[in-house]
Amino acid sequence: xxxxxxxxxxxxxxxxxxxxxxxxxxxxxxxxxxxxxxxxxxxxxxxxxxxxxxxxxxxxxxxxxxxxxxxxxxxxxxxxxxxxxxxxxxxxxxxxxxxxxxxxxxxxxxxxxxxxxxxxxxxxxxxxxxxxxxxxxxxxxxxxxxxxxxxxxxxxxxxxxxxxxxxxxxxxxxxxxxxxxxxxxxxxxxxxxxxxxxxxxxxxxxxxxxxxxxxxxxxxxxxxxxxxxxxxxxxxxxxxxxxxxxxxxxxxxxxxxxxxxxxxxxxxxxxxxxxxxxxxxxxxxxxxxxxxxxxxxxxxxxxxxxxxxxxxxxxxxxxxxxxxxxxxxxxxxxxxxxxxxxxxxxxxxxxxxxxxxxxxxxxxxxxxxxxxxxxxxxxxxxxxxxxxxxxxxxxxxxxxxxxxx
Amino acid sequence: xxxxxxxxxxxxxxxxxxxxxxxxxxxxxxxxxxxxxxxxxxxxxxxxxxxxxxxxxxxxxxxxxxxxxxxxxxxxxxxxxxxxxxxxxxxxxxxxxxxxxxxxxxxxxxxxxxxxxxxxxxxxxxxxxxxxxxxxxxxxxxxxxxxxxxxxxxxxxxxxxxxxxxxxxxxxxxxxxxxxxxxxxxxxxxxxxxxxxxxxxxxxxxxxxxxxxxxxxxxxxxxxxxxxxxxxxxxxxxxxxxxxxxxxxxxxxxxxxxxxxxxxxxxxxxxxxxxxxxxxxxxxxxxxxxxxxxxxxxxxx
Numbered sequence: 001x002x003x004x005x006x007x008x009x010x011x012x013x014x015x016x017x018x019x020x021x022x023x024x025x026x027x028x029x030x031x032x033x034x035x036x037x038x039x040x041x042x043x044x045x046x047x048x049x050x051x052x053x054x055x056x057x058x059x060x061x062x063x064x065x066x067x068x069x070x071x072x073x074x075x076x077x078x079x080x081x082x083x084x085x086x087x088x089x090x091x092x093x094x095x096x097x098x099x100x101x102x103x104x105x106x107x108x109x110x111x112x113x114x115x116x117x118x119x120x121x122x123x124x125x126x127x128x129x130x131x132x133x134x135x136x137x138x139x140x141x142x143x144x145x146x147x148x149x150x151x152x153x154x155x156x157x158x159x160x161x162x163x164x165x166x167x168x169x170x171x172x173x174x175x176x177x178x179x180x181x182x183x184x185x186x187x188x189x190x191x192x193x194x195x196x197x198x199x200x201x202x203x204x205x206x207x208x209x210x211x212x213x214x215x216x217x218x219x220x221x222x223x224x225x226x227x228x229x230x231x232x233x234x235x236x237x238x239x240x241x242x243x244x245x246x247x248x249x250x251x252x253x254x255x256x257x258x259x260x261x262x263x264x265x266x267x268x269x270x271x272x273x274x275x276x277x278x279x280x281x282x283x284x285x286x287x288x289x290x291x292x293x294x295x296x297x298x299x300x301x302x303x304x305x306x307x308x309x310x311x312x313x314x315x316x317x318x319x320x321x322x323x324x325x326x327x328x329x330x331x332x333x334x335x336x337x338x339x340x341x342x343x344x345x346x347x348x349x350x351x352x353x354x355x356x357x358x359x360x361x362x363x364x365x366x367x368x369x370x371x372x373x374x375x376x377x378x379x380x381x382x383x384x385x386x387x388x389x390x391x392x393x394x395x396x397x398x399x400x401x402x403x404x405x
Numbered sequence: 406x407x408x409x410x411x412x413x414x415x416x417x418x419x420x421x422x423x424x425x426x427x428x429x430x431x432x433x434x435x436x437x438x439x440x441x442x443x444x445x446x447x448x449x450x451x452x453x454x455x456x457x458x459x460x461x462x463x464x465x466x467x468x469x470x471x472x473x474x475x476x477x478x479x480x481x482x483x484x485x486x487x488x489x490x491x492x493x494x495x496x497x498x499x500x501x502x503x504x505x506x507x508x509x510x511x512x513x514x515x516x517x518x519x520x521x522x523x524x525x526x527x528x529x530x531x532x533x534x535x536x537x538x539x540x541x542x543x544x545x546x547x548x549x550x551x552x553x554x555x556x557x558x559x560x561x562x563x564x565x566x567x568x569x570x571x572x573x574x575x576x577x578x579x580x581x582x583x584x585x586x587x588x589x590x591x592x593x594x595x596x597x598x599x600x601x602x603x604x605x606x607x608x609x610x611x612x613x614x615x616x617x618x619x620x621x622x623x624x625x626x627x628x629x630x631x632x633x634x635x636x637x638x639x640x641x642x643x644x645x646x647x648x649x650x651x652x653x654x655x656x657x658x659x660x661x662x663x664x665x666x667x668x669x670x671x672x673x674x675x676x677x678x679x680x681x682x683x684x685x686x687x688x689x690x691x692x693x694x695x696x697x698x699x700x701x702x703x704x705x706x
């Protein structure tokens with residue numbers, strides 16, 4: 001759902017002007033909330049596995065409308081701006097309704113929305129402490145996974161927080177190159193559970209487990225024909241073609257397609273937050289870590305046993321500390337190891353990423369961030385420039401929704 | 406996997422469905438300790454949980470898992486409202502999947518919905534800082550408004566739990582009698598404070614100062630929600646040279662650095678008052694008011 005022009009964005013903006021006067025009534029009541037995020041960036045070099053280009057960009061800016069449709073339904077519509085090669089594109093990232101009055105802790109969400117897998121995935125990128133999602137997200141989840149589908153969520157009536165749910169998605173973004181089987185129209189199923197609680201009055205934690213079943217996740221490796229010499233030229237051409245296509249995909253990397261797929265993805269995530277006496281106004285610490293592993297990557301008629309054990313996997317850990325209401329800083333380290341299909345076999349590639357950021361918050365509606373990144377990669381994940389610096393500002397206009405934990 | 410999860414759901418339902426029905430007590434989620442204290446007066450048998458403490462700025466609370474779990478099981482949500490909790494309560498409500506605490510006529514009770522707030526604004530602009538269009542939500546130190554809230558809250562309790570109507574009525578009558586009596590005592594003790602000028606942090610004590618006729622001539626925050634800057638502190642320093650300022654007042658969850666610096670420079674007494682029940686070892690609303698007035702009298706000569 002892409003629009004080559006920013007017509008929709010502008011249309012939404014005028015709607016926001018018109019209804020801005022009517023907002024600011026009862027906070028939790030019937031009114032519509034309009035919010036906009038402006039995300040301005042300058043990046044000193046192109047990064048491996050990153051959709052953001054070198055130089056200035058406003059990619060990631062968004063405009064959202066949300067509110068209660070009636071007593072039992074909530075709806076949200078979010079458009080996100082993408083800039084690429086001078087073209088501006090608007091993508092609908094969220095267009096969903098959610099039930100608010102199902103009994104016994106159940107809720108249903110339908111439409112297009114962010115999947116509940118992992119810790120970061122269902123958070124909006126503008127609330128991140130770093131300019132980009134961790135490499136493992138960019139490699140395996142298409143930066144952040146949102147799709148058209150349905151979710152059933154259940155929250156247990158326990159003293160300890162315990163949520164669980166299942167989702168079904170169209171799964172086009174997770175569709176692997178495979179001419180041998182017809183892709184399924186509902187391709188992705190997920191299941192997740194999250195538990196969490198406080199430790200004393202100063203600390204809180206959450207632990208999550210996720211599973212993604214991708215029906216279209218197997219990449220077909222090419223047959224290695226017996227008559228080598230005969231087909232060689234042809235194969236080379238074919239490979240070149242595929243590469244060309246791949247290059248094209250890269251140029252449109254903002255399509256949020258996962259670059260590396262598998263039939264199964266398993267994930268575990270943990271977050272720990274601390275603030276003195278639980279008072280988040282002045283100082284607080286956030287520690288986060290996630291691990292993902294994708295298995296059953298390839299279908300290969302002759303060499304199946306050779307590729308059976310291959311997996312993509314990656315992890316990151318991050319630590320962010322807010323020193324004062326105005327200043328925060330964070331460190332993040334992450335790795336991702338992927339298998340890239342190459343004719344009849346797969347090549348392993350690896351990317352290691354170390355990042356450091358300092359942020360200045362003029363208020364809790366605006367952040368100016370300076371980030372240094374060091375990338376160390378092999379194969380196609382080798383960055384042009386190992387070191388890069390990103391200068392970013394993120395501001396929130398209008399009704400600003402409450403943040404998730 | 407889908408099938409496994411649905412089985413898991415079923416098992417969970419069976420386990421906890423029975424537990425829930427066995428608990429007949431009213432389960433109350435209070436956003437701030439003053440509302441928990443009020444609930445303790447009106448419904449001492451209810452199970453009341455306070456989402457925040459006196460050491461936490463109620464504007465800046467994380468929508469953390471433990472709060473979602475607590476709200477999931479609540480029959481009644483009691484908060485200040487007027488957007489005080491706008492940064493976290495909507496997220497809790499969204500995640501708690503509990504429709505009982507979303508209706509402002511039944512399970513959702515905002516204290517400020519039942520009184521006339523001070524400093525309502527016709528127009529709010531972010532350049533004004535983090536202000537509330539619906540007026541100042543820090544109503545815990547206005548004894549008359551608090552009594553109005555208690556009145557409305559006991560009526561709400563009757564509506565939700567009509568079986569215990571007489572109990573709630575008696576509890577409210579009892580509270581009203583003791584509270585009205587206490588107000589007389591506090592007003593007598595606080596009489597010397599009338600007309601005194603103070604510098605304070607945020608508009609946290611707006612209602613207290615309004616009640617006791619204390620005048621807040623300066624705010625340690627340059628704008629609501631923003632921390633004291635050095636240039637702003639310098640302007641307060643020159644203000645305290647011009648005006649007669651009797652005390653610099655902040656509350657239990659606010660940073661004391663700026664106020665202490667100013668106090669040192671000016672020799673004006675520095676005072677940290679409890680924000681709400683729980684700070685300074687206060688157990689209930691009566692002790693809270695007692696402590697605040699004793700502390701003010703001690704500092705302001």
